Amino acid sequence: MADGRRANLLRTYTSTPHQKKSLHRQTSSPALGLKGHIVSAFHGHVDGKTGSELQVEEDDSSLSHYAVADSPRRRIASIKLVARHPEVYEPCDDSFALVDALVADKGHLLERQPSVCLEVGCGSGYVITSLALLMGGGNGAQYIATDISSIAAQVTRSTLSAHGVEADVIVTNLVTGLEKRLAGSVDVLVFNPPYVPTPEEEVGAAGITAAWAGGDRGRTVIDRMLAIVNSLLSSKGWFYLLTLTANNPGEICSIMKKKGFASRIVIQRSTEEESLHVLKFWREDVKDVGDNGNHSTFSNSLSAKFSRLAFWR
Amino acid sequence: MRLLTHNMLTCNIKGVTKGFPLSIEVQKLETKETDFNPDFLKNIFPKLEWKAFHDAALSVGLNDIPEQVDPVMLEDSEFLQKFHHALLEVHLEEGALICPETGRRFPVSKGVPNMLLHEDEV
Numbered sequence: 168m169a170d171g172r173r174a175n176l177l178r179t180y181t182s183t184p185h186q187k188k189s190l191h192r193q194t195s196s197p198a199l200g201l202k203g204h205i206v207s208a209f210h211g212h213v214d215g216k217t218g219s220e221l222q223v224e225e226d227d228s229s230l231s232h233y234a235v236a237d238s239p240r241r242r243i244a245s246i247k248l249v250a251r252h253p254e255v256y257e258p259c260d261d262s263f264a265l266v267d268a269l270v271a272d273k274g275h276l277l278e279r280q281p282s283v284c285l286e287v288g289c290g291s292g293y294v295i296t297s298l299a300l301l302m303g304g305g306n307g308a309q310y311i312a313t314d315i316s317s318i319a320a321q322v323t324r325s326t327l328s329a330h331g332v333e334a335d336v337i338v339t340n341l342v343t344g345l346e347k348r349l350a351g352s353v354d355v356l357v358f359n360p361p362y363v364p365t366p367e368e369e370v371g372a373a374g375i376t377a378a379w380a381g382g383d384r385g386r387t388v389i390d391r392m393l394a395i396v397n398s399l400l401s402s403k404g405w406f407y408l409l410t411l412t413a414n415n416p417g418e419i420c421s422i423m424k425k426k427g428f429a430s431r432i433v434i435q436r437s438t439e440e441e442s443l444h445v446l447k448f449w450r451e452d453v454k455d456v457g458d459n460g461n462h463s464t465f466s467n468s469l470s471a472k473f474s475r476l477a478f479w480r
Numbered sequence: 481m482r483l484l485t486h487n488m489l490t491c492n493i494k495g496v497t498k499g500f501p502l503s504i505e506v507q508k509l510e511t512k513e514t515d516f517n518p519d520f521l522k523n524i525f526p527k528l529e530w531k532a533f534h535d536a537a538l539s540v541g542l543n544d545i546p547e548q549v550d551p552v553m554l555e556d557s558e559f560l561q562k563f564h565h566a567l568l569e570v571h572l573e574e575g576a577l578i579c580p581e582t583g584r585r586f587p588v589s590k591g592v593p594n595m596l597l598h599e600d601e602v
Contacts, residue, residue: 282523282524282527283527307517307519307520307522307523308520308523309484309520309523309524311485311488315596317589317592317594320592321590321592324590324591324592333514333568335481335482335484335485335488336591336592337485337489337592337593337594337595338592338593338594338595338596339594339595339596340596340597343492343595343596343597344489344490344491344492344586344593344595345488345489345490345595346490346492347490347492347499347500348487348488348489348490348500348529349488352527
C-alpha cells in the first residue's frame with residue numbers, strides 16, 4: 168500500500184461530473200426532493216430504488232473512479248468509487264481541492280509524523296482514505312472519521328476497506344463522544360464543512376442536505392467547529408478547513424487568530440460556480456517546523472487578501 | 481468497531497460527569513486479521529485508558545490482557561501480539577455501548593457506533 172512515489176499526485180477522474188454542494192442548493196427543489204434530483208442526475212442505476220439500500224459495487228469496471236494519479240500514463244494510486252448512495256455527497260471539486268491541499272503539504276505531514284488524524288464529515292470517505300494512503304497507511308497513525316449520517320459512515324467504511332485502510336468510523340455530530348478522550352491529541356484535523364449559505368433551518372436536516380446546508384453565510388457549522396478546534400488539536404496539531412468565498416475566510420482566520428492560531432492558504436481554486444480555499448491553521452506559539460514562510464505576518468496579509476476577494480465578489 | 485475506537489468514546493449527555501468507559505453489549509463479533517505494527521502499538525499505548533481496554537477485552541471474551549501494565553512490556557513480543565489482537569483485530573459488528581452513569585444505549589450497527597444525541601440530551 169505504501170508507495171513513496173505518491174509525492175506528485177495529480178488528480179484525474181473519468182466520472183460524470185458530480186453535483187457540487189453549491190449546485191445542490193441552486194437546483195434542488197423541495198417539491199421534487201433532493202434525492203430524486205441526484206438520482207436522475209448521475210445515479211441512473213439506482214433510480215427507482217428506495218434509497219435506503221447502500222449500493223456497494225465490487226466490480227468497478229463500469230463505474231466512475233476517483234482517481235489520484237501523477238499523470239495519465241503513470242497512474243500510481245487511485246481512490247475507487249466502491250460504494251455510493253443517493254443520500255451521500257460524492258467527491259467533487261471541494262473534496263478534490265482538500266485532498267490536493269493535503270498532497271501539497273505531504274512533505275510537512277510526513278515530517279510531522281502525526282499519531283492521530285481526524286476527519287469530521289467524512290461523507291464518501293474519499294478524503295480520509297486519501298490522507299491515510301498519502302501518509303503510507305502503516306506509519307503508526309490512528310485515523311478517525313465522523314459523519315452525522317449513518318449511511319455516509321457505511322459508505323466511508325466501504326471506501327476505507329476497499330483500499331485496505333484501517334480507520335475508526337463514528338456516527339456523530341462533529342466530534343460528540345470523542346471530544347474528551349481526543350482533547351489535545353489530534354495532530355491532523357480535516358474538515359470539509361457544509362458551506363453553502365442556506366436558511367438556518369436547513370442545517371443538519373435529514374439526508375444529503377446536511378452535507379451542504381451551512382446556514383447564514385454558510386458559517387453555522389464551520390463556526391461550531393472553530394469553537395472546538397482549540398481543545399482538540401495537539402500542540403503540534405494542524406487544522407485543514409475548506410471554505411467558500413461566501414464563508415468569509417478572512418474573518419475565519421481572524422477568529423482563529425484570536426484563539427492563537429496562525430493560518431495560510433494551501434490551495435485556492437475557482438470554478439464557474441464557486442471559489443474555494445483550503446486554509447491551514449496551527450498554533451502560533453509553536454514554531455512550525457517543516458513549514459515555510461513567516462506565518463505570523465502571513466495571516467495579516469491573508470486577511471487583507473480576503474477583504475479584497477470579498478470586495479470583488 | 482475496534483476496541484481502540486471504544487477506548488476513545490465517552491457519553492456526552494448533558495449532566496454526565498465522566499461517561500467513561502462505556503460498557504459493551506455484544507450481539508455479533510468479527511475477527512479480521514490486520515498487519516502487525518509494533519510502532520503503532522507503541523504510539524497508541526500512552527493514549528489508552530488501560531483499565532477500560534482491559535475490561536472491554538473481557539467483555540468481548542478476551543481474558544489474556546493483563547489488568548496492570550508497564551511500558552517495559554512493549555518490548556515483549558508475546559504481549560504485543562495479544563495487545564494487537566485485542567485492540568485492532570476484534571470488531572464489534574452489532575451490539576451497543578452503554579453509558580455507565582445513565583444507562584443510555586448507543587447502538588453499534590454494521591461495525592459503526594452511533595453517538596448522536598437526542599435534542600433533550602444536549
